[in-house]
Amino acid sequence: MIAPDLNHICTSARQVVALAAEYILVEALKFTPDTIQHKGLNDFVSHVDRNSEGILVEGLKNLIPEAGFFTEEDTLNTGLKEWTWIIDPLDGTTNFIHGIPAYCVSVGLLYNHIPVVGIVHEVTSDNCYYAWKGGGAYLNGSLISCSTVGDLSEGLLATGFPYTDFKNTQAYLETLERCLRSSRGVRRIGSAALDLAYVAEGKFVAFFEQGLKPYDVAGGIVMVEEAGGTVSGFYSGDNALFDGRIVASNGPVHGQLIRLISPDFR
Numbered sequence: 173m174i175a176p177d178l179n180h181i182c183t184s185a186r187q188v189v190a191l192a193a194e195y196i197l198v199e200a201l202k203f204t205p206d207t208i209q210h211k212g213l214n215d216f217v218s219h220v221d222r223n224s225e226g227i228l229v230e231g232l233k234n235l236i237p238e239a240g241f242f243t244e245e246d247t248l249n250t251g252l253k254e255w256t257w258i259i260d261p262l263d264g265t266t267n268f269i270h271g272i273p274a275y276c277v278s279v280g281l282l283y284n285h286i287p288v289v290g291i292v293h294e295v296t297s298d299n300c301y302y303a304w305k306g307g308g309a310y311l312n313g314s315l316i317s318c319s320t321v322g323d324l325s326e327g328l329l330a331t332g333f334p335y336t337d338f339k340n341t342q343a344y345l346e347t348l349e350r351c352l353r354s355s356r357g358v359r360r361i362g363s364a365a366l367d368l369a370y371v372a373e374g375k376f377v378a379f380f381e382q383g384l385k386p387y388d389v390a391g392g393i394v395m396v397e398e399a400g401g402t403v404s405g406f407y408s409g410d411n412a413l414f415d416g417r418i419v420a421s422n423g424p425v426h427g428q429l430i431r432l433i434s435p436d437f438r
Contacts (some may be wrong), residue, residue: 176255178289178304178305179304181236181281181304182304184231184235185235187231188235189279190293191231193298196295200295200413205270218268219246221245222245222261229248236257238253238255239253239281242259243261251388256282256285257385260277260391264366273297274366275296275362276292276365277291277292278291278292278388285413289304289305290304290394292368292392294369306396307408309372309396312341318371318396322425323428324354324378324432325354325356325425326356327355328358328359329429330359330367330371330378330437331379352429367379368395374422377421377422382415384418389412389418405419406418
């Protein structure tokens with residue numbers, strides 16, 4: 173197929189994502205916990221997640237007809253193709269069901285397994301972060317860039333706490349203590365996609381987390397990179413998209429954060 177115009181694809185996809193975000197915002201006003209289902213320990217889903225995903229699949233499938241889909245709630249999963257949409261219809265579901273306004277819609281487009289378009293739409297603020305390969309990173313039409321600080325001690329870090337798999341809890345706590353001592357503080361928002369967007373915007377100097385899925389980070393990886401940052405796994409050879417361990421930073425502090433991460437996460 174002829175390579176699509178990534179700028180145009182991103183613009184069209186943002187319109188679809190905005191529809192899903194609008195749906196979620198309306199549902200938040202009348203949501204009741206009795207609709208929650210459990211996929212696993214501390215892993216929740218509701219009709220809002222599933223309906224949002226339906227809106228996204230229906231809107232995106234015609235933008236690149238040959239593209240595959242990888243969706244969190246299994247609305248459509250074709251396996252990875254040359255072009256693949258990766259969808260998290262409601263990142264921060266636990267926040268959503270508890271009425272905490274930190275959740276978003278996250279969509280990434282892969283080309284040969286590499287993120288080339290990313291969109292993270294923060295629902296309650298209606299802030300849309302987006303980027304495409306070679307085009308820069310944006311928030312609501314304005315260019316954004318990562319923080320320029322050169323040391324972790326000058327910035328805030330973000331992370332995610334273990335909530336389903338606790339076998340590496342001790343390694344995490346050791347890493348967290350080192351990070352607390354080496355930075356201005358550590359924040360845990362509860363949405364990896366928003367954490368990545370905030371790194372791209374310069375709010376956080378870096379973010380790290382383990383136990384993630386591709387749909388958690390696909391929308392944010394290209395955003396951090398296009399904002400001038402660096403994305404990697406915890407260890408050499410890790411794939412940040414598929415291996416579940418990610419470090420995203422402004423660049424200058426990347427090595428410093430990597431050195432703080434316990435070797436016992438393996």
